[in-house]
Amino acid sequence: xxxxxxxxxxxxxxxxxxxxxxxxxxxxxxxxxxxxxxxxxxxxxxxxxxxxxxxxxxxxxxxxxxxxxxxxxxxxxxxxxxxxxxxxxxxxxxxxxxxxxxxxxxxxxxxxxxxxxxxxxxxxxxxxxxxxxxxxxxxxxxxxxxxxxxxxxxxxxxxxxxxxxxxxxxxxxxxxxxxxxxxxxxxxxxxxxxxxxxxxxxxxxxxxxxxxxxxxxxxxxxxxxxxxxxxxxxxxxxxxxxxxxxxxxxxxxxxxxxxxxxxxxxxxxxxxxxxxxxxxxxxxxxxxxxxxxxxxxxxxxxxxxxxxxxxxxxxxxxxxxxxxxxxxxxxxxxxxxxxxxxxxxxxxxxxxxxxxxxxxxxxxxxxxxxxxxxxxxxxxxxxxxxxxxxxxxxxxxxxxxxxxxxxxxxxxxxxxxxxxxxxxxxxxxxxxxxxxxxxxxxxxxxxxxxxxxxxxxxxxxxxxxxxxxxxxxxxxxxxxxxxxxxxxxxxxxxxxxxxxxxxxxxxxxxxxxxxxxxxxxxxxxxxxxxxxxxxxxxxxxxxxxxxxxxxxxxxxxxxxxxxxxxxxxxxxxxxxxxxxxxxxxxxxxxxxxxxxxxxxxxxxxxxxxxxxxxxxxxxxxxxxxxxxxxxxxxxxxxxxxxxxxxxxxxxxxxxxxxxxxxxx
Numbered sequence: 001x002x003x004x005x006x007x008x009x010x011x012x013x014x015x016x017x018x019x020x021x022x023x024x025x026x027x028x029x030x031x032x033x034x035x036x037x038x039x040x041x042x043x044x045x046x047x048x049x050x051x052x053x054x055x056x057x058x059x060x061x062x063x064x065x066x067x068x069x070x071x072x073x074x075x076x077x078x079x080x081x082x083x084x085x086x087x088x089x090x091x092x093x094x095x096x097x098x099x100x101x102x103x104x105x106x107x108x109x110x111x112x113x114x115x116x117x118x119x120x121x122x123x124x125x126x127x128x129x130x131x132x133x134x135x136x137x138x139x140x141x142x143x144x145x146x147x148x149x150x151x152x153x154x155x156x157x158x159x160x161x162x163x164x165x166x167x168x169x170x171x172x173x174x175x176x177x178x179x180x181x182x183x184x185x186x187x188x189x190x191x192x193x194x195x196x197x198x199x200x201x202x203x204x205x206x207x208x209x210x211x212x213x214x215x216x217x218x219x220x221x222x223x224x225x226x227x228x229x230x231x232x233x234x235x236x237x238x239x240x241x242x243x244x245x246x247x248x249x250x251x252x253x254x255x256x257x258x259x260x261x262x263x264x265x266x267x268x269x270x271x272x273x274x275x276x277x278x279x280x281x282x283x284x285x286x287x288x289x290x291x292x293x294x295x296x297x298x299x300x301x302x303x304x305x306x307x308x309x310x311x312x313x314x315x316x317x318x319x320x321x322x323x324x325x326x327x328x329x330x331x332x333x334x335x336x337x338x339x340x341x342x343x344x345x346x347x348x349x350x351x352x353x354x355x356x357x358x359x360x361x362x363x364x365x366x367x368x369x370x371x372x373x374x375x376x377x378x379x380x381x382x383x384x385x386x387x388x389x390x391x392x393x394x395x396x397x398x399x400x401x402x403x404x405x406x407x408x409x410x411x412x413x414x415x416x417x418x419x420x421x422x423x424x425x426x427x428x429x430x431x432x433x434x435x436x437x438x439x440x441x442x443x444x445x446x447x448x449x450x451x452x453x454x455x456x457x458x459x460x461x462x463x464x465x466x467x468x469x470x471x472x473x474x475x476x477x478x479x480x481x482x483x484x485x486x487x488x489x490x491x492x493x494x495x496x497x498x499x500x501x502x503x504x505x506x507x508x509x510x511x512x513x514x515x516x517x518x519x520x521x522x523x524x525x526x527x528x529x530x531x532x533x534x535x536x537x538x539x540x541x542x543x544x545x546x547x548x549x550x551x552x553x554x555x556x557x558x559x560x561x562x563x564x565x566x567x568x569x570x571x572x573x574x575x576x577x578x579x580x581x582x583x584x585x586x587x588x589x590x591x592x593x594x595x596x597x598x599x600x601x602x603x604x605x606x607x608x609x610x611x612x613x614x615x616x617x618x619x620x621x622x623x624x625x626x627x628x629x630x631x632x633x634x635x636x637x638x639x640x641x642x643x644x645x646x647x648x649x650x651x652x653x654x655x656x657x658x659x660x661x662x663x664x
């Protein structure tokens with residue numbers, strides 16, 4: 001089938017429609033129906049579906065999709081995968097064997113369902129739809145009020161959109177009259193049978209999920225990019241203290257920094273009901289901030305304002321914005337929430353500016369960036385010794401550095417900074433969570449770690465990271481069901497995060513739920529095919545299932561995408577060992593040893609490859625070396641990971657377990 005240009009996506013003349021399964025797609029009416037009921041899709045998702053269906057049975061390359069759906073804009077491939085995932089969800093096509101949209105790795109997509117093209121007029125389609133809606137009104141009545149309201153709103157929108165399309169196009173006054181009668185009758189039946197108008201259209205007060213996008217810099221001076229993300233991060237921190245809403249974390253919105261992407265589309269990709277979009281202009285000692293709160297459903301503006309203040313008043317600007325967002329959403333705040341919303345963690349504008357630079361630089365997640373961030377945080381503390389957030393930032397930096405150098409060199413500093421942050425501000429959830437991690441990995445104080453982790457969740461149940469840290473602790477203690485619950489809470493708060501789902505997948509491998517681990521990993525790869533974390537989890541799931549050949553293929557892909565020199569090597573070595581390819585496994589061990597002469601490389605992966613080879617003595621030897629280097633991050637899984645079962649009766653392993661404060 002010939003390729004079509006972007007102008008043809010929605011402009012094919014006539015009233016053609018396409019039927020597949022229980023669905024009917026009518027591009028000219030911009031309608032997708034399932035057994036007569038409208039299916040809600042974002043505009044770009046609808047256009048992608050149209051291109052795929054019109055080319056059914058044929059490969060549609062990613063470049064073609066970008067050319068036809070985004071003809072005048074630059075977008076990343078991740079946008080396509082996100083919209084395809086949304087389509088699969090709308091089509092109930094989320095199983096491993098897709099019945100509608102097939103992914104062709106590294107190439108594109110193919111619509112594989114049988115498609116029948118028909119021709120009908122818009123009036124006929126609407127009449128059929130109204131008839132279907134009327135016949136199913138009793139089903140609407142029996143739904144719960146919230147479901148009925150949602151169904152009513154969806155039907156009204158679909159009917160209204162189709163009605164106006166036909167008004168513009170119809171050449172027959174008789175058709176217009178008939179159309180008006182059908183639409184009016186449908187509206188009246190649904191309106192009166194559901195509740196006589198008791199269910200009102202969605203308002204700002206109904207918004208419960210929100211994303212704060214990185215602010216766009218106008219005429220930025222020098223390195224003011226940190227101000228863009230910093231403003232968003234500060235507002236996210238404030239708003240996440242409100243229990244009545246869910247705010248997407250900074251880690252999820254940071255990818256939109258410097259992207260000229262439509263705010264509404266970004267909000268839809270993030271799965272939120274409202275999005276805060278803003279710009280910031282800093283000139284000398286003044287700052288101008290323009291913000292608007294937008295409902296993603298229909299791009300309606302809920303609130304907008306411009307604030308022009310001195311830079312020294314930037315903290316009061318953030319407080320004012322947070323307060324007005326809460327007002328626009330008609331949130332009823334407790335006294336404590338009101339206090340936290342207006343709370344300033346420092347009154348020193350220069351210290352705050354250094355803190356923003358520290359957060360921005362640390363998010364680059366390189367050894368150089370982390371060391372620079374530590375410098376910024378220390379300078380902020382020198383200006384304000386009571387700056388609890390800066391101490392918490394330092395603690396997180398030292399934790400991250402443990403991936404680049406022996407943990408024993410940085411973990412004591414992590415604990416020290418976390419303790420200072422908690423002492424300065426006992427209400428700071430981030431500080432309690434960091435202290436929990438330090439007590440877990442540095443002190444091996446499992447009781448203290450659980451106390452601090454639980455306290456962090458209590459203080460801020462909307463903070464994704466505190467749930468992840470607590471889940472990790474529970475998993476290390478072998479309390480898999482509780483850990484799964486915490487991981488799922490983090491996923492509910494931020495369902496678009498590849499990191500969140502990947503961490504859940506790794507946990508499921510340890511818990512022995514290999515099939516679900518693979519499914520969760522595949523879910524991530526649909527959104528971010530170049531992300532290496534889910535590949536690691538998937539590889540270990542296949543390995544533990546006894547399918548080392550599949551595992552090897554996945555680990556080799558992980559190695560291609562990895563950012564560290566040894567990424568994927570442990571899995572490759574263990575897969576070779578499990579396949580009986582002993583020489584190749586030993587070569588992987590030698591690669592680790594050579595790499596350790598250039599950079600910090602833990603002894604732990606060498607231990608696991610020896611264990612897979614059946615060499616228990618060498619395995620325990622390298623586990624002991626791992627303990628000596630202070631890498632308890634790797635060792636704490638010894639209690640719960642089934643791969644170590646062959647060692648549990650060995651006196652040396654029992655001693656190691658006791659050193660970790662575990663019962664052997």
